[in-house]
Amino acid sequence: MMRGNDNYVPVAQFPKREKKVPVSENCAPPNSTSTISSSSSTTARTAHGIRAFQKDARATFSVDSSRQKRSNHKKEERRKSVNKDRKRNISHEDSQETRGSSQIRKKSEEEGTRYPKPAKKLPPVVDVKTLEQNEIPERLKMGRCRPVTEFEKLNRIGEGTYGIVYRARDTADDRIVALKKVRMEKERDGIPVSSIREISLLFSLHHENIVKLESVAVGQQLESLFLVMGYCQYDLAGLLDHMSKPFLEEQVKCLMLQVLKGLEFMHSKYIAHRDLKVSNLLLTDEGVLKIADFGLARSFGTPRKPSTPKVVTLWYRAPEVLFGDRIHTTAMDLWSAGCVLSELLLHDPLFPARTELELIDKIIDTIGSPNETIWPGYSDLPLVKGRSLRQQPYNNLKSKFPWWNSDAGFRLLNNMLAYCPEKRITAAAALKHQYFKEAPLPSLNSEMPDFPNYKSRQNQTDRKKPEKKAENQRKTSTITLS
Incomplete structure (x- = not known):
């Protein structure tokens, strides 16, 4: 091969x-x-x-x-x-000094691996339920409240259903303040709901014509609660009882403008006061009026929810409340404002009644009987169905003020005292009314007089007018301060 x-x-x-x-x-x-x-x-x-x-x-x-x-x-x-070792040792590494953890972090960065950040440190949890009262940590006792021992009580200036009011001195800055002690005698579950509501609303309202809630103070054993507010020297109820001369019309206009400004601001925040009266209107020595006592105040929205029927002091109670309407609006504050305006002019209440039936009778005598024409839906109110009221077709409001010659003033008062809540004037519209633009013009705050003989209505024991004795027998809010 x-x-x-x-x-x-x-x-x-x-x-x-x-x-x-x-x-x-x-x-x-x-x-x-x-x-x-x-x-x-x-x-x-x-x-x-x-x-x-x-x-x-x-x-x-x-x-x-x-x-x-x-x-x-x-x-x-x-x-x-x-990574497993690091996760297992996170708690240990967090408790070490920064030096050790920084070295580990640096080494992990060199290796190209991601070092997990340590968990955020939280304060130790304290179970208050397992502690006795004397064992509660000091930082948890007061919270944001001040101890009442920082205030020196000077004298008592008023008392009402919801608490006692003292004049006190703030030792921190030597200012005079008002201390309202919340009444908790019948409360088994702590602070009354009315006081919680009042604190919440006052902290949300900041206006020159609304009383200022500065802080809340508590007792050493947390058994008492005090509202710390700016001090006002007078309340209008006490002034009306002890003035030697009635208010001048320009002074009345000055006071009513401030009332309406406070209401207008309050209503713009969707809050109704529901207990406006002369004893809840405070006055400083500089002539600044402040609306007080928000224990019955409510915030409202859409749709409106039913509310407690027995609100507003009887003499200032609006017709819709008297006839059982559970849907309350800011219009009820304007009815009360009309009663306040009348009382400042008359130096007496416009409707001094002891019972609701007596009050309805006085209202009918003054502005006539309600009907469907002037108040649509009137016959459907709970306390009107199946009942008939005395018919009185005439408005006799002018007869209550024989010396008052202001047509614009009567128009404003009639608009405030309108039966129908929807037809009642608003606070914003009342501020622009012609009555405040005609002579005499409203006086300035600084032009308000001094009242050397002033005494708070709450501290009076003898009453000159028998009609006013009914107010001491009723349950009312704190009169001097809220």
């Missing part, structure tokens, strides 16, 4: 074979020529070399791939182990 390099065929020129045929010296087909034998042998060697090369390449690639996978797996396991 001939073997030489003359018949060598390069790989690139080697023809594609159709079928694999193993060829060797020992298995050559019989009767084959030397040329065919030489060509077949060369082809077999070349094919064998290609298959061996491919096998070696696949083996090398498989080894490299396995090594890369093992390397990546080790790195992943190492990273998970580091």
Whole structure:
């Protein structure tokens, strides 16, 4: 058999074979020529070399791939182990000095791993229920309230259903303030709801003509609660009882403008006072009037919700409340403001009644009987259905003020004392009324007189007018301060 390099065929020129045929010296087909034998042998060697090369390449690639996978797996396991250890030791690391945690953080940044931030430290939780009263921490006793020991009580200036009012001196800055002690004799569940409501509303109302609640003070054993408010020297009820001369009309206008300004601001905040009367109107020695006593005040919205029917001191109670309407609006404050205006002019209440029936009778005598024409929906009120009132068709309001010649004043008063709440004038409209623009013009606050003989109505024991004795027998709000 001939073997030489003359018949060598390069790989690139080697023809594609159709079928694999193993060829060797020992298995050559019989009767084959030397040329065919030489060509077949060369082809077999070349094919064998290609298959061996491919096998070696696949083996090398498989080894490299396995090594890369093992390397990546080790790195992943190492990273998970580091993070697991860090998470397990977070509480320990947080309690250590900054130096140790900063070194760990620096090392983790060098490794390219993310160091978890330590959890935010919270103050220790104190379970007050498990503590006795003497064991309550000092920081939890007062909260934001001041201790009442910081105030020096000077004298008592008033008392009402909801508390006693003292004149006191604030030892922190030597100012004179009013301390209203909240009455909690019958309260088993803590602070009365009326006081909580009053505190909440007063903290949300900041106006020159609304009494300012400065802070809240508590007793040492948390058994008493005091409202700390700005001190006002007078209340209008006491002034009306002890003035030697009645208010001048320009002074009445000055006072009513301040009442309406306070109501307008209050109503713009969707709050109704619901207990406006002369004894809840305070006056400073600078002539600034302030609306006080928010124990019955309510915030309202849409839709309006039913409210307590027995609100507002009887003499100042609006007709819709008398006839059982449970939906109260800010219009009831304007009726009360009309009663206040009348009392400032007359120096006597406009409707001094002892019972609701007597009050209704006095209202009918003064401004006539209500009906569907002037008050739509009147016949559907709870206390009107199935009943008939005395018919009196005439408005006799002018007869109550024979000396008052202001037509604009009568128009304003009639608008305030309108039967229908929807037709009653608003505080904002009343401020723009012609009555306050005509002569005599309202006096300035600084022009209000001094009252040397003033005594608070709450501290009086003898009454000159028998009609006013009824007010001491009724449940009323704190009169001097709220």
